[in-house]
Amino acid sequence: MIVVDHVTKTYATKTAEVRAVDDVSLTVEAGEIFGILGRSGAGKTTLLRCLNLLERPTSGTITIAGTDFAALSASELRRARQKIGMIFQHFNLLNARTVADNVAFPLEVAGVPKAERSTRVAELLELVGLTDRAGSYPSQLSGGQKQRVGIARALASHPTVLLCDEATSALDPATTEQILDLIKDINLKMGLTVVLITHESEVVRRICDSAVLMEDGRVVEQGHLIDLMRTPGSRLAELLLPINAAPTETGRVLTLSFAHDDADAPVLSHLVRDLGIDLNILGGSVEIVAGHKVGRLKVALTHPDSFEEHEVERYLAERGVAVSWA
Amino acid sequence: MKTTWIEALPDLGLAFGETAWMVGWSFVLTVLLGTLAGVALRLTAPDGLTPNRWFYGIFGAVVNLARSLPFLILMIALLSFTRFVVGTAYGPTAAIVPLTVGAIPFFARVVEAALREVAPGKLEAAQVMGASTRQIVTKVLLPESLPGLIAGATLTLVTLIGYSTMAGAIGGGGVGDFAIRYGYQRFNTPVLLMAVVVLIVLVQVIQSLGDAVVRSLNHRR
Numbered sequence A: 001m002i003v004v005d006h007v008t009k010t011y012a013t014k015t016a017e018v019r020a021v022d023d024v025s026l027t028v029e030a031g032e033i034f035g036i037l038g039r040s041g042a043g044k045t046t047l048l049r050c051l052n053l054l055e056r057p058t059s060g061t062i063t064i065a066g067t068d069f070a071a072l073s074a075s076e077l078r079r080a081r082q083k084i085g086m087i088f089q090h091f092n093l094l095n096a097r098t099v100a101d102n103v104a105f106p107l108e109v110a111g112v113p114k115a116e117r118s119t120r121v122a123e124l125l126e127l128v129g130l131t132d133r134a135g136s137y138p139s140q141l142s143g144g145q146k147q148r149v150g151i152a153r154a155l156a157s158h159p160t161v162l163l164c165d166e167a168t169s170a171l172d173p174a175t176t177e178q179i180l181d182l183i184k185d186i187n188l189k190m191g192l193t194v195v196l197i198t199h200e201s202e203v204v205r206r207i208c209d210s211a212v213l214m215e216d217g218r219v220v221e222q223g224h225l226i227d228l229m230r231t232p233g234s235r236l237a238e239l240l241l242p243i244n245a246a247p248t249e250t251g252r253v254l255t256l257s258f259a260h261d262d263a264d265a266p267v268l269s270h271l272v273r274d275l276g277i278d279l280n281i282l283g284g285s286v287e288i289v290a291g292h293k294v295g296r297l298k299v300a301l302t303h304p305d306s307f308e309e310h311e312v313e314r315y316l317a318e319r320g321v322a323v324s325w326a
Numbered sequence B: 001m002k003t004t005w006i007e008a009l010p011d012l013g014l015a016f017g018e019t020a021w022m023v024g025w026s027f028v029l030t031v032l033l034g035t036l037a038g039v040a041l042r043l044t045a046p047d048g049l050t051p052n053r054w055f056y057g058i059f060g061a062v063v064n065l066a067r068s069l070p071f072l073i074l075m076i077a078l079l080s081f082t083r084f085v086v087g088t089a090y091g092p093t094a095a096i097v098p099l100t101v102g103a104i105p106f107f108a109r110v111v112e113a114a115l116r117e118v119a120p121g122k123l124e125a126a127q128v129m130g131a132s133t134r135q136i137v138t139k140v141l142l143p144e145s146l147p148g149l150i151a152g153a154t155l156t157l158v159t160l161i162g163y164s165t166m167a168g169a170i171g172g173g174g175v176g177d178f179a180i181r182y183g184y185q186r187f188n189t190p191v192l193l194m195a196v197v198v199l200i201v202l203v204q205v206i207q208s209l210g211d212a213v214v215r216s217l218n219h220r221r
């Protein structure tokens, strides 16, 4: 759906050249929710803005549904942009317009006749649950309601892609969950492809199917969440499902990842019984990630001379558990 | 025997009409042309939607130059231009020319500053929804900054009334001319005071109306 190929974006500042995005390549599949996770300054916003050409990449190409936006004329670009919705951290609603008129904006711009506009606006307000606020002004709404208007507005022209720039970062945790659930809902109902950027791992864990980790303009890890959870040493796995383990001096430390729906099967007790191993549980967590129950667990195997490492690895691998030492 | 203020009333009414005529027309022209100029400045500014270093630099310099000229000097400098446009350099209609030329640069900067207050994110949101520059100006920039524009227009109108009395001093007619004839040339202080009161009331009414409109706009947004 979206193919980003060796994209670099540099800014010339007075003192130096900033490489905001550095040779990024990634593919977003149609219908998935794709997360870009990274700290502030990692280059997420710049990368997202390259997708709809709010920024022109310094080099590299981006194609969306087979179209290279950089090759379009100004008027073709305006039409192509209508197929890519975008929502923002600070909503960017128009204060002079009512909720209904904000949602109608993209339709007005596209020259949709008035009668058709109001039908579509009513539909969208229904979808985001704001029918009764149609005549309100943005200043009269809560943050969560404002973002709902933003979502309705972004969906008005039947886009195939929705870009979200820190869409929940200005919201409290409960409202964040509601907005994320709404995005997930729309993704499922309309088969909309969603690209979201965030600095909150919670957001990625809750709704993303795939994700990349960005650092200093580069993509340092990428994949389907469910695969990443099984990847030994994955940093995304550690960010999404951190194990707050106390450091230990004794024994051989082993991290186990259960990424299937029987993540709570008694594998550990079997391990102890079948291989005659003693272990201490150091820490762990079990969460739903990308719709699957995923567990990560850190244990210390005491008496390192009482077992063979490869035997433990094989035993666990046969039972679908990914392992890494330490 | 001095003219009493009652006897001067019809004359004042006439002068008031002349003031309304020259200020009214120059206000309308200033708002139209000044808005165009202000939008042009905002769009071509380095951080505008269509940056144009040359246009912004040269046009901005012309605007600043016109603003820095005292109105009286501008008026005298424009005498032959006014004669060319209106056919005469004297009278209320002729005064419209220097008043408009003097107020446009002022209002243009007011408009530019008001438009600058619109958050860049709103413009970007409009851009990604496929809006053209023209649509962004008419549907986002101007409506979003309307309270600031109206406050600026009120200020401009009050300034125009002030300028118009100076135009009166060199034969433009109006309340300024009235005040000079009675108060300065005939030392008729009561009649002069009457002209002063009329001006004060006029300015107060305009300012209050402008403030009320701005308040009602801000109230619901």
Ligand SMILES: Nc1ncnc2c1ncn2[C@@H]1O[C@H](COP(=O)(O)OP(=O)(O)O)[C@@H](O)[C@H]1O
Pocket: A011, A012, A013, A018, A019, A020, A038, A039, A040, A041, A042, A043, A044, A045, A046, A047
């Ligand atoms: N217009 C710009 N000019 C100069 N530097 C910029 C500009 N936009 C972003 N940057 C720099 O690029 C880097 C990445 O910024 P950004 O994409 O906003 O990161 P993120 O969204 O991950 O916080 C930062 O170091 C930022 O200072």
Ligand SMILES: [Mg+2]
Pocket: A041, A044, A045, A046, A166
């Ligand atoms: Mg950002």
